[in-house]
Amino acid sequence: MRRALVLLVVLLATSLIGVRPSQAQFATCDHAYVATWDVAASGGSPAWSAGPIECVEYFRFSFRTPHGERWIRGIGDVNLDTMITPGAVRAIERGAQRAAQRFAALGEYNIENTTILMSFSTAESLANEPASGRTAAWTMAGHGTTPATQECRITMFLLDDYSVDVELPHAVAHELFHCVESGSLTVAQFEARGRADNWWIEGAAELFAAVVVGNDNVRWDRARQFREAVEEETPVYRMGYAAAVLFWWMYDQYGLEALMPLLREAPESGYPGAQRQYLREAFDDGEWLQFVKAYTNGTIRYPGMSTSRLSAPDGEIWSIDANETRRLALEPFVITLGWANYGCGRWGNSVNRANAETRQGESWQRWPAETDSRAGGARYRVAAMHTGEEPGELTLRVEGGKHAGRAWKRP
Numbered sequence: 001m002r003r004a005l006v007l008l009v010v011l012l013a014t015s016l017i018g019v020r021p022s023q024a025q026f027a028t029c030d031h032a033y034v035a036t037w038d039v040a041a042s043g044g045s046p047a048w049s050a051g052p053i054e055c056v057e058y059f060r061f062s063f064r065t066p067h068g069e070r071w072i073r074g075i076g077d078v079n080l081d082t083m084i085t086p087g088a089v090r091a092i093e094r095g096a097q098r099a100a101q102r103f104a105a106l107g108e109y110n111i112e113n114t115t116i117l118m119s120f121s122t123a124e125s126l127a128n129e130p131a132s133g134r135t136a137a138w139t140m141a142g143h144g145t146t147p148a149t150q151e152c153r154i155t156m157f158l159l160d161d162y163s164v165d166v167e168l169p170h171a172v173a174h175e176l177f178h179c180v181e182s183g184s185l186t187v188a189q190f191e192a193r194g195r196a197d198n199w200w201i202e203g204a205a206e207l208f209a210a211v212v213v214g215n216d217n218v219r220w221d222r223a224r225q226f227r228e229a230v231e232e233e234t235p236v237y238r239m240g241y242a243a244a245v246l247f248w249w250m251y252d253q254y255g256l257e258a259l260m261p262l263l264r265e266a267p268e269s270g271y272p273g274a275q276r277q278y279l280r281e282a283f284d285d286g287e288w289l290q291f292v293k294a295y296t297n298g299t300i301r302y303p304g305m306s307t308s309r310l311s312a313p314d315g316e317i318w319s320i321d322a323n324e325t326r327r328l329a330l331e332p333f334v335i336t337l338g339w340a341n342y343g344c345g346r347w348g349n350s351v352n353r354a355n356a357e358t359r360q361g362e363s364w365q366r367w368p369a370e371t372d373s374r375a376g377g378a379r380y381r382v383a384a385m386h387t388g389e390e391p392g393e394l395t396l397r398v399e400g401g402k403h404a405g406r407a408w409k410r411p
């Protein structure tokens with residue numbers, strides 16, 4: 001309620017004052033300013049500096065936001081354009097413009113004026129490609145009060161092999177969404193992201209970039225990473241960038257307008273219990289199961305694409321040929337998959353109340369009370385998503401067998 005009131009006051013003040021002067025409040029692009037972009041070494045990451053560049057502005061444009069007019073500009077060395085991939089600067093400008101146009105679909109959001117520093121200077125250890133891939137860009141949120149400290153800052157490393165049609169626009173849209181996140185969320189939320197494996201902040205930025213560019217991105221291959229995470233039984237809230245797939249599904253179901261309301265509820269704590277609580281409140285059990293079933297069916301699409309490269313692993317495979325009880329361990333927010341293959345016979349099934357369904361042919365349903373496979377083996381796909389705080393299990397008790405009809409009771 002209080003938040004709603006504050007928002008109202010802001011809107012009122014804006015309408016009374018009118019549009020802000022159409023002069024962006026950027027600091028002058030000179031040596032002293034560029035030096036403030038230097039990053040000190042910390043926690044295994046090397047120090048970084050753009051070096052003594054001759055700073056010029058390559059582009060600057062404004063756009064309207066719910067909180068007034070904002071500006072984005074791109075700066076870099078005077079010789080930048082002649083030293084990098086032809087068209088790279090233009091690709092970043094176009095990507096930034098397309099991202100800014102898409103911001104309107106977010107509904108209520110905020111962003112500070114943003115400077116994009118395009119650099120061909122990579123720190124020595126950035127040039128040595130680590131297993132996780134080279135850093136394409138990073139973003140520093142501004143929370144100060146002067147133009148230079150208030151602005152959101154994006155540093156892009158124009159490594160020579162990024163494509164100008166997909167990868168550079170994707171990278172700049174992704175980073176600009178971090179500026180939306182830092183401008184719209186609380187400082188505590190923004191700072192808690194790192195302790196929570198960055199899953200929601202990166203997953204949401206990946207969705208936004210995918211919506212802007214709309215071209216399946218294989219360099220940052222979230223489909224493959226997601227499958228690997230599922231195979232390793234990683235909870236959704238430990239998936240980092242691969243959590244993008246959850247956001248793709250959300251976009252498919254609820255559209256881009258659902259994104260900011262979801263992010264505004266993000267926890268101000270990196271504690272795993274806070275992530276689980278967030279996920280529990282974001283989607284109910286039925287929706288979680290919808291997500292897992294869509295993944296298993298291969299129907300979650302890369303935004304803007306008609307096909308999917310997502311594939312689901314088999315999981316545990318049960319062969320059921322006698323009266324027995326099977327158990328599938330369920331960890332909170334781990335996608336758990338399997339197959340149940342029934343031998344010939346007529347079987348009675350009793351399952352516990354786990355959040356799970358089976359697919360027989362095309363249709364998903366709760367585990368049927370009876371399986372009649374006398375005409376041939378029955379094969380069920382199994383999908384479960386446990387949302388409880390403590391580990392759980394899916395328990396299946398099977399009775400019956402080859403003697404049709406009367407074999408329910410144990411002899």
Ligand SMILES: [Zn+2]
Pocket residue numbers: 174175178201202205
């Ligand atoms: Zn990011």
